[in-house]
Amino acid sequence: xxxxxxxxxxxxxxxxxxxxxxxxxxxxxxxxxxxxxxxxxxxxxxxxxxxxxxxxxxxxxxxxxxxxxxxxxxxxxxxxxxxxxxxxxxxxxxxxxxxxxxxxxxxxxxxxxxxxxxxxxxxxxxxxxxxxxxxxxxxxxxxxxxxxxxxxxxxxxxxxxxxxxxxxxxxxxxxxxxxxxxxxxxxxxxxxxxxxxxxxxxxxxxxxxxxxxxxxxxxxxxxxxxxxxxxxxxxxxxxxxxxxxxxxxxxxxxx
Amino acid sequence: xxxxxxxxxxxxxxxxxxxxxxxxxxxxxxxxxxxxxxxxxxxxxxxxxxxxxxxxxxxxxxxxxxxxxxxxxxxxxxxxxxxxxxxxxxxxxxxxxxxxxxxxxxxxxxxxxxxxxxxxxxxxxxxxxxxxxxxxxxxxxxxxxxxxxxxxxxxxxxxxxxxxxxxxxxxxxxxxxxxxxxxxxxxxxxxxxxxxxxxxxxxxxxxxxxxxxxxxxxxxxxxxxxxxxxxxxxxxxxxxxxxxxxxxxxxxxxxxxxxxxxxxxxxxxxxxxxxxxxxxxxxxx
Numbered sequence: 001x002x003x004x005x006x007x008x009x010x011x012x013x014x015x016x017x018x019x020x021x022x023x024x025x026x027x028x029x030x031x032x033x034x035x036x037x038x039x040x041x042x043x044x045x046x047x048x049x050x051x052x053x054x055x056x057x058x059x060x061x062x063x064x065x066x067x068x069x070x071x072x073x074x075x076x077x078x079x080x081x082x083x084x085x086x087x088x089x090x091x092x093x094x095x096x097x098x099x100x101x102x103x104x105x106x107x108x109x110x111x112x113x114x115x116x117x118x119x120x121x122x123x124x125x126x127x128x129x130x131x132x133x134x135x136x137x138x139x140x141x142x143x144x145x146x147x148x149x150x151x152x153x154x155x156x157x158x159x160x161x162x163x164x165x166x167x168x169x170x171x172x173x174x175x176x177x178x179x180x181x182x183x184x185x186x187x188x189x190x191x192x193x194x195x196x197x198x199x200x201x202x203x204x205x206x207x208x209x210x211x212x213x214x215x216x217x218x219x220x221x222x223x224x225x226x227x228x229x230x231x232x233x234x235x236x237x238x239x240x241x242x243x244x245x246x247x248x249x250x251x252x253x254x255x
Numbered sequence: 256x257x258x259x260x261x262x263x264x265x266x267x268x269x270x271x272x273x274x275x276x277x278x279x280x281x282x283x284x285x286x287x288x289x290x291x292x293x294x295x296x297x298x299x300x301x302x303x304x305x306x307x308x309x310x311x312x313x314x315x316x317x318x319x320x321x322x323x324x325x326x327x328x329x330x331x332x333x334x335x336x337x338x339x340x341x342x343x344x345x346x347x348x349x350x351x352x353x354x355x356x357x358x359x360x361x362x363x364x365x366x367x368x369x370x371x372x373x374x375x376x377x378x379x380x381x382x383x384x385x386x387x388x389x390x391x392x393x394x395x396x397x398x399x400x401x402x403x404x405x406x407x408x409x410x411x412x413x414x415x416x417x418x419x420x421x422x423x424x425x426x427x428x429x430x431x432x433x434x435x436x437x438x439x440x441x442x443x444x445x446x447x448x449x450x451x452x453x454x455x456x457x458x459x460x461x462x463x464x465x466x467x468x469x470x471x472x473x474x475x476x477x478x479x480x481x482x483x484x485x486x487x488x489x490x491x492x493x494x495x496x497x498x499x500x501x502x503x504x505x506x507x508x509x510x511x512x513x514x515x516x517x518x519x520x521x522x523x524x525x526x527x528x529x530x531x532x533x534x535x536x537x538x539x540x
Binding site for chain 1: 288406407409410412413414416417418419420421422423464467468469470472473
């Protein structure tokens, strides 16, 4: 691998402001995510996590400041970003198979609107195999469990071979037993992509997570060292730490 | 029933029913999966304003009504995209004002007295051949558009945000979809009436959704179901001397409740089976 320090960061946000209906949601936020990092964004509901994520995706424009993904404006970087939305926003009754969901990840405007190519289908099957969902390719999406559906959505994000993978509250629909497996999958994917994951404040922080950004109008970044010292050792639980209520309780107080 | 086929009006009714079924099956599928049933209902009622305008200005029915409905539909679509939380209220207003405009314009038109009932329930037994050609043309245009933009419509309907990120022109496709809904509604309204249009747009796709593995097969099944309902309703109307539009809706409604009942029974037997296997598994050897 090349030296990470010499590359541009995967995500570079500088002095960014965003307000919604006159209310400041993000205030003078700066955040850098290095390539290859596995970062979790936590914070209370309405604290601006999803807003920040949508700015990274280019779905929202900041009022002031700058967001760059892979050195580009987010809209230009879009084809190189994989996105896994919140499961609850998706219609589970929709008549579509797992394979067709994954094929959506192969859409790109320059490729025209005809049929999917053989390569598209091959890549889609490959992506499903990668998340151990190959056997379910012709199942309807509504027949799958929450965890299986989440894997299919990850395959859809990964099928375009992105460099950054952004997930919005991926573990809320997975039962506790499935979560460990799910993190192992993310860790395996982390070999090739930078991961940014949003979680709500009652989250489980897994040992694979390298850094944490607390988002509540402003952003506090906690690097790898701090998590190890403060979180994993303190709670004597290497697998998961649940921060009930105020997430900042498990971290050092912000200076 | 067979002897009825020697009448031209009956042959036209069957053809019109078939084409309305195909159009409604295809467009209704988009309406149901995109959850814009209320918007489609708004367009269908606001179209009455277009009918009134056409009579008042002396324009040809189709041009005036399609134009008026397209404008009403595009305003609704714009509101839905920009002010999502107020969309239902604004659609309700356009719905009511459109209808009132139509009735007042017809009041103001000298010598004309259009029967509102015929636009509510249609007059499938009195379809002129010219209308058949219009429906055929509209159907072909809709199918061609869908064929070319199928992947885009699918992605937009399933997950609009993701579609946007993959470069799908979501805004354009949304307006195109609303425009297709408006044209379909107007084209089929004179034949089957606006109440039947809403029934055909929603009931068959709702039933079809449960048995389809893809959006395309949902469209096909919905179109087929729609045709079955229409023909059963026509037969019922012919043999029992009932209003055809209402008879078709009653058949479709019966189908709707039957499908819900079947779904309930299927779920119950599935539960029972699961319980039995669970019991068998836990029973001592």
